[in-house]
Amino acid sequence: MIPVLACTLALLAPQQDSSFSLTVERLHVGDGTVLENATVTIQDGRITAVVAGGESDGEAAPSGAELTPGLVDAFSFMGIGNATLEQSRETTASLRVADTADLDDAAFRHAVEAGVTSAYLSPDSLNVFGGIGAFVKTSGGAPADLFADAGAAARMVEPVASLKIVLGSDPSRGNFTPRGRFTTSFNQRRPNTRMGTVWVVRRDFYRAMDYRARKEAGEALYDRDLEVLVAALEGRIPVRFQARRSHDLQTALRLRDEFDLPNVLLEEATEGHLAAEVVAAAGVPVVCGPAYDAVARAVASGPSLAELRLLVDPPPVCCEDLHEEFGGEPVGEAHDHDGDLNPVALDLLLTLAPRYGAASGVAPGRRTEGRNATPALAQLLAGAGVDFALGGAEAHDDALSEASLIHQARTAVRWGLPAEQVLPLVTSRAAELCGRGDSVGRIEAGYDADLVLWSGPPLDSASRPLLVIVDGRVVLDNRIDS
Amino acid sequence: MRTLAFLLPLLVAAPAFAQDGSVAVRAGTVMLPDGSTLENGTVVVQGGRITAVGGADLEIPFDVVLHEFPEGVVFAGFHEAHTSDGLDRANESVPIAPFLHVRDSIDPVSFYFEDELRNGTVAIGIIPGNDTVLGGSGVVVAPYGMTVEQMTVHAPMGQKLAIGPQRGWSRASQLAELREAVAKLHADLRVLGQAKLDGDAADEDQRRIAGEDATDEEDHDQPVVRFGDDFPGKDALRAADLDDAQLGLVRVLNGDERLWVWAPTATDVQHARLWLDEHGLTGNSVLVVTAAAWKAADVIAEMDCPVALIGGLWDVERDPVTRKEERHFAPLAFHEAGVIFSVGSEKGRMGPDRLGYQTAVMIREGVPRAAALAAVTAVPAMLWGADGKLGVLEEGADGTFVVLDGDPLAAESRVLHVWLRGEHAYDRSQDERLQRLLEGENE
Numbered sequence: 001m002i003p004v005l006a007c008t009l010a011l012l013a014p015q016q017d018s019s020f021s022l023t024v025e026r027l028h029v030g031d032g033t034v035l036e037n038a039t040v041t042i043q044d045g046r047i048t049a050v051v052a053g054g055e056s057d058g059e060a061a062p063s064g065a066e067l068t069p070g071l072v073d074a075f076s077f078m079g080i081g082n083a084t085l086e087q088s089r090e091t092t093a094s095l096r097v098a099d100t101a102d103l104d105d106a107a108f109r110h111a112v113e114a115g116v117t118s119a120y121l122s123p124d125s126l127n128v129f130g131g132i133g134a135f136v137k138t139s140g141g142a143p144a145d146l147f148a149d150a151g152a153a154a155r156m157v158e159p160v161a162s163l164k165i166v167l168g169s170d171p172s173r174g175n176f177t178p179r180g181r182f183t184t185s186f187n188q189r190r191p192n193t194r195m196g197t198v199w200v201v202r203r204d205f206y207r208a209m210d211y212r213a214r215k216e217a218g219e220a221l222y223d224r225d226l227e228v229l230v231a232a233l234e235g236r237i238p239v240r241f242q243a244r245r246s247h248d249l250q251t252a253l254r255l256r257d258e259f260d261l262p263n264v265l266l267e268e269a270t271e272g273h274l275a276a277e278v279v280a281a282a283g284v285p286v287v288c289g290p291a292y293d294a295v296a297r298a299v300a301s302g303p304s305l306a307e308l309r310l311l312v313d314p315p316p317v318c319c320e321d322l323h324e325e326f327g328g329e330p331v332g333e334a335h336d337h338d339g340d341l342n343p344v345a346l347d348l349l350l351t352l353a354p355r356y357g358a359a360s361g362v363a364p365g366r367r368t369e370g371r372n373a374t375p376a377l378a379q380l381l382a383g384a385g386v387d388f389a390l391g392g393a394e395a396h397d398d399a400l401s402e403a404s405l406i407h408q409a410r411t412a413v414r415w416g417l418p419a420e421q422v423l424p425l426v427t428s429r430a431a432e433l434c435g436r437g438d439s440v441g442r443i444e445a446g447y448d449a450d451l452v453l454w455s456g457p458p459l460d461s462a463s464r465p466l467l468v469i470v471d472g473r474v475v476l477d478n479r480i481d482s
Numbered sequence: 483m484r485t486l487a488f489l490l491p492l493l494v495a496a497p498a499f500a501q502d503g504s505v506a507v508r509a510g511t512v513m514l515p516d517g518s519t520l521e522n523g524t525v526v527v528q529g530g531r532i533t534a535v536g537g538a539d540l541e542i543p544f545d546v547v548l549h550e551f552p553e554g555v556v557f558a559g560f561h562e563a564h565t566s567d568g569l570d571r572a573n574e575s576v577p578i579a580p581f582l583h584v585r586d587s588i589d590p591v592s593f594y595f596e597d598e599l600r601n602g603t604v605a606i607g608i609i610p611g612n613d614t615v616l617g618g619s620g621v622v623v624a625p626y627g628m629t630v631e632q633m634t635v636h637a638p639m640g641q642k643l644a645i646g647p648q649r650g651w652s653r654a655s656q657l658a659e660l661r662e663a664v665a666k667l668h669a670d671l672r673v674l675g676q677a678k679l680d681g682d683a684a685d686e687d688q689r690r691i692a693g694e695d696a697t698d699e700e701d702h703d704q705p706v707v708r709f710g711d712d713f714p715g716k717d718a719l720r721a722a723d724l725d726d727a728q729l730g731l732v733r734v735l736n737g738d739e740r741l742w743v744w745a746p747t748a749t750d751v752q753h754a755r756l757w758l759d760e761h762g763l764t765g766n767s768v769l770v771v772t773a774a775a776w777k778a779a780d781v782i783a784e785m786d787c788p789v790a791l792i793g794g795l796w797d798v799e800r801d802p803v804t805r806k807e808e809r810h811f812a813p814l815a816f817h818e819a820g821v822i823f824s825v826g827s828e829k830g831r832m833g834p835d836r837l838g839y840q841t842a843v844m845i846r847e848g849v850p851r852a853a854a855l856a857a858v859t860a861v862p863a864m865l866w867g868a869d870g871k872l873g874v875l876e877e878g879a880d881g882t883f884v885v886l887d888g889d890p891l892a893a894e895s896r897v898l899h900v901w902l903r904g905e906h907a908y909d910r911s912q913d914e915r916l917q918r919l920l921e922g923e924n925e
Binding site: 376 | 831
């Protein structure tokens with residue numbers, strides 16, 4: 001009934017030429033401006049011209065349809081599977097998401113269906129120095145999957161996009177001294193506390209400074225992690241601090257000043273509204289994580305209770321694979337037989353259930369650090385003058401998720417941010433914060449031809465993508481359906 | 483942000499909202515039951531019921547206070563057909579529990595009801611959950627009031643019957659339990675009937691021995707068992723002769739109570755069809771399904787049984803070899819098959835937790851606007867047996883409606899006021915908790 005990916009390309013010959021034009025009633029440039037009756041011309045994967053109000057010579061889009069730049073997900077975990085977390089050390093600055101991301105992952109297809117054409121892929125959050133994130137196009141790559149359509153995989157654009165540093169409780173989650181051992185035992189993983197996490201950040205940046213000095217003196221042996229930290233100190237690679245609580249945000253700003261880090265972003269900022277004035281005064285941009293609901297307990301992209309129940313007590317006729325995910329443990333025992341979930345079992349599941357947040361550290365952290373979250377975050381940040389973009393986080397991992405990036409934008413509208421301010425947060429500003437502001441996120445001559453034609457106003461819940469174009473290539477076409 | 487300033491002079495000028503169940507509202511747009519709209523429409527409510535719906539020139543009775551919202555939209559409000567939210571726990575751990583009633587579990591001061599009112603939901607069908615065989619009775623409430631009695635807008639709602647297996651049970655065990663319950667009832671009724679006949683005969687003998695005449699007392703109670711084959715003593719059995727579980731099951735098999743039949747998948751729909759046909763209960767049943775039941779849309783249409791769709795709106799299947807996903811939008815499948823369906827919200831996911839969003843998504847995926855709106859207004863009312871009373875803005879219906887500052891399906895529209903049976907139940911400007919959320923003070 002609903003074709004998931006375009007299988008009607010033969011009917012769309014004009015769009016498959018190296019050059020074509022499309023005329024729409026409303027064209028959102030991506031910076032907040034709207035052009036009426038505009039024609040966009042594409043050649044060899046790039047936008048060559050955008051003309052408003054003139055004579056139309058392009059193929060006419062359906063009446064009422066509106067064109068936006070392809071959405072840019074400035075913070076996501078797409079393609080980051082189960083085994084991406086290197087647990088042997090708390091500092092894994094040199095590990096690259098680009099080396100582990102599965103570009104055939106279904107999340108990229110879900111993203112295309114939701115109008116997302118490029119994305120920043122973040123490392124997991126359980127290490128203090130999490131590694132190096134990547135920037136991809138959600139389509140156009142060569143799939144390794146035997147059964148995938150040509151060009152259906154994501155395409156790596158920038159394997160070294162930014163360094164992730166995690167503050168807050170994620171890196172110390174689950175690290176505790178085993179019974180009967182001293183706290184100094186080597187037989188445990190550090191850090192154990194929030195302050196220990198920051199100590200690791202300080203320790204390693206001081207090591208990096210020392211390394212740089214010794215290297216300049218020709219005395220240092222090559223250290224791959226410290227090389228990355230030196231690049232961060234010199235601003236050659238941006239640093240993204242994951243910080244949810246307001247005091248973690250302030251810690252990030254303190255670290256930035258202490259080490260004079262020239263290129264810093266804040267990630268998630270769940271309590272950004274409680275530190276908004278400080279963040280705005282510091283002029284540090286923010287990439288928000290997923291929106292939280294009105295009771296500030298569930299994350300938009302989290303599993304539903306029904307899904308968790310399925311995990312706790314799967315029906316006997318299916319879901320053996322879920323048992324296997326837990327190493328064959330009898331997860332059914334966790335059920336307390338009272339009709340409700342045992343809270344201990346629930347916590348365990350949230351910790352163990354990586355399929356619900358590709359990054360295994362994310363889901364429980366959001367629970368404990370999201371107590372002061374508000375769905376009105378975007379409106380409050382904007383009101384305080386914070387420079388920010390919206391990210392989808394795990395939004396596109398689940399085929400059933402209603403938390404896609406455009407949904408986050410719609411949530412921002414629902415909770416008070418004017419619509420004209422919202423679209424740049426998922427297009428041009430998102431691209432700029434990912435360091436790709438000169439190639440994606442806008443419909444302008446010279447930019448990549450990443451476009452989404454929506455059936456109506458893009459921030460209306462009743463609108464959906466009719467056409468998704470990545471690098472000038474039609475990757476989704478729902479026009480026949482409608 | 484859309485300013486509400488245009489409303490302030492009107493609100494300030496208006497006298498305090500009267501609470502005698504009478505009110506008149508004139509608004510820029512009034513949404514009518516057939517999906518059309520009335521520009522500059524007026525709704526008049528007296529004694530809790532709508533007495534007139536008309537244009538700007540509609541005469542307002544002298545004792546009814548008029549409130550005007552020149553840029554507002556009056557809408558019948560969202561109706562949640564089937565849920566177990568608002569209960570402390572959805573199911574008792576007894577599989578055959580027809581004696582349970584949700585009114586003993588509803589917590590009127592739960593935040594759930596407050597949130598629903600804020601989102602423009604005006605009636606909620608609350609019924610025991612699906613982890614049961616025969617689960618208990620439900621009631622339709624408004625998300626407003628300090629007691630369940632104050633909240634109740636329609637009762638009885640019906641009884642929960644689960645064909646789909648409860649957690650930890652196989653489908654075979656589920657149906658075996660149901661079959662056993664009915665078979666045991668049949669056997670027990672025969673024993674009770676015979677005992678009643680024997681008892682009545684003994685009483686008659688006693689009277690004859692004592693030389694008393696037959697009493698003139700008439701038996702006002704009707705025979706309680708009206709289904710199935712005749713057996714000795716069937717007509718003699720009265721409600722007082724049965725225990726609660728027996729009585730509940732008898733009422734179900736008599737067809738006295740509407741059945742809300744949990745049949746989450748297409749397979750379960752087929753089993754439900756067989757069971758309901760066998761007992762002649764199809765005509766008084768609602769199928770409670772998930773999106774996975776879309777494959778049985780034609781079967782459901784043949785059954786002529788309305789559907790309450792709960793949970794997500796899409797069914798997703800993944801090819802085990804290629805891992806490719808195939809999605810099916812269940813509301814569209816039901817609409818195209820001619821099935822009458824309601825759609826519920828999906829708690830735990832922001833967006834789908836509101837019926838306005840679900841309706842917008844239905845329109846996005848191709849369901850006509852009138853059918854999509856009906857799925858959250860008139861159809862739930864019909865499933866409850868409250869047609870014409872709830873879910874519509876027409877003369878004779880309850881004076882229940884919502885005033886918004888835009889299309890109820892648009893993301894940026896806000897619920898400004900809610901009137902329930904003519905009583906003013908919600909005023910956004912007085913919603914302190916919402917203000918705290920908007921200001922970021924959530925704890």
